[in-house]
Amino acid sequence: MTSYTLADLGWSDHFADQIAADNTDIPARITDIHRARIIALGAGAEHLSLPLSGRTGLAIGDWILHDHDRITRSLDPTGVIQRAAPHTLLPQIIAANVDTLGIVTSCNADFNPARIERYLAMAMAAEALPLVILTKPDLADDPDSYRRQTEAISPLLVAITLNAKDPEDALRLAPWCGPGRTLALTGSSGVGKTTLRNALTGEADRTAGIREDDAKGRHTTTARALRPTITGGWLIDTPGMRELGMSGTSEGIDAVFSDIGDLLGTCRFSDCAHVSEPGCAILGAVAAGQIDPARLDRWRKLQAEEAHSQASTSAARDLAKKREKMYNSGRKRGRQKRGQSED
Numbered sequence: 001m002t003s004y005t006l007a008d009l010g011w012s013d014h015f016a017d018q019i020a021a022d023n024t025d026i027p028a029r030i031t032d033i034h035r036a037r038i039i040a041l042g043a044g045a046e047h048l049s050l051p052l053s054g055r056t057g058l059a060i061g062d063w064i065l066h067d068h069d070r071i072t073r074s075l076d077p078t079g080v081i082q083r084a085a086p087h088t089l090l091p092q093i094i095a096a097n098v099d100t101l102g103i104v105t106s107c108n109a110d111f112n113p114a115r116i117e118r119y120l121a122m123a124m125a126a127e128a129l130p131l132v133i134l135t136k137p138d139l140a141d142d143p144d145s146y147r148r149q150t151e152a153i154s155p156l157l158v159a160i161t162l163n164a165k166d167p168e169d170a171l172r173l174a175p176w177c178g179p180g181r182t183l184a185l186t187g188s189s190g191v192g193k194t195t196l197r198n199a200l201t202g203e204a205d206r207t208a209g210i211r212e213d214d215a216k217g218r219h220t221t222t223a224r225a226l227r228p229t230i231t232g233g234w235l236i237d238t239p240g241m242r243e244l245g246m247s248g249t250s251e252g253i254d255a256v257f258s259d260i261g262d263l264l265g266t267c268r269f270s271d272c273a274h275v276s277e278p279g280c281a282i283l284g285a286v287a288a289g290q291i292d293p294a295r296l297d298r299w300r301k302l303q304a305e306e307a308h309s310q311a312s313t314s315a316a317r318d319l320a321k322k323r324e325k326m327y328n329s330g331r332k333r334g335r336q337k338r339g340q341s342e343d
């Protein structure tokens, strides 16, 4: 088994600085999260299984401290990829300590600038590097046009075109998943994420092996995980990464649409909704040809989605508060009925 150093696993001063000099607990990085336990990897080739003990809020890729028996602390992450959970729209952390968000799309009808822009906002909010991975160039007439279109979306984007089915080509992703580097893949179904994962981790055979060995015929083993790549780094491909709704990405939206953001607060009315108000700076910029109206529409859409998630979050918080109040007053009434004094 490979023997890792903490640096190989992605450890940096960001984490070291969070630990007191007299700390004796041991750092490890979460590779898998199960219902009641996590699997983590520490220096050496130490694969540990630790009880969650009711802890919530941990994600794949997080760093924790442990004392061999239990998790003693989790360390503040960087590169947190979060989404609005389907249905509830509540914020949900999918992966932590992601250095690069690989936005996988194909050189075909899957290519969608608005979707790339949305993932870009997510990467910016997470402070992860946005890397657009354009697959299936071998099936396209003019694959280079997709790279040009990608680069036109935003100067913040870097694009790489590769045939995911060619293992050598897939290894051109090595700079983003070398020792200590974590690459997370996101994108629609069928764009080549699994193909890339298999090429980068050499995992295809292992998956087959696990399926064979599993008497119950389950094959969920490789879902939601941080896996070592053959290039010495780390890859995250979780089912949650496949459908990312906006949540907690306001700063990312501001970064991607800074031209629009710069005008906010300069409209005549401080509560301007930028729809039809006179003296609206944003509508003015559209009329003057400085802002593409389609771009303004996309900004509105992402803003609305984000606002929706925020509203759901505060509604859920209010509901929890209400329930707690009802529970407490119910307990109080119960005690009064039983003639007990209040404690």
Ligand SMILES: Nc1nc2c(ncn2[C@@H]2O[C@H](COP(=O)(O)OP(=O)(O)OP(=O)(O)O)[C@@H](O)[C@H]2O)c(=O)[nH]1
Pocket (backbone or CB within 6 Å): 135, 136, 137, 138, 139, 162, 163, 164, 165, 187, 188, 189, 190, 191, 192, 193, 194, 195, 196, 242
């Ligand atoms: N020709 C060609 N085929 C590709 C390329 N990348 C992926 N494919 C094929 O596209 C199909 C879908 O690829 P997957 O890797 O399963 O896609 P995915 O993104 O993991 O899809 P989900 O698992 O549904 O999320 C497979 O048949 C791949 O062999 C590519 O660059 N060129």
Ligand SMILES: [Zn+2]
Pocket (backbone or CB within 6 Å): 267, 272, 273, 274, 275, 277, 279, 280, 281, 282, 283
């Ligand atoms: Zn306005």
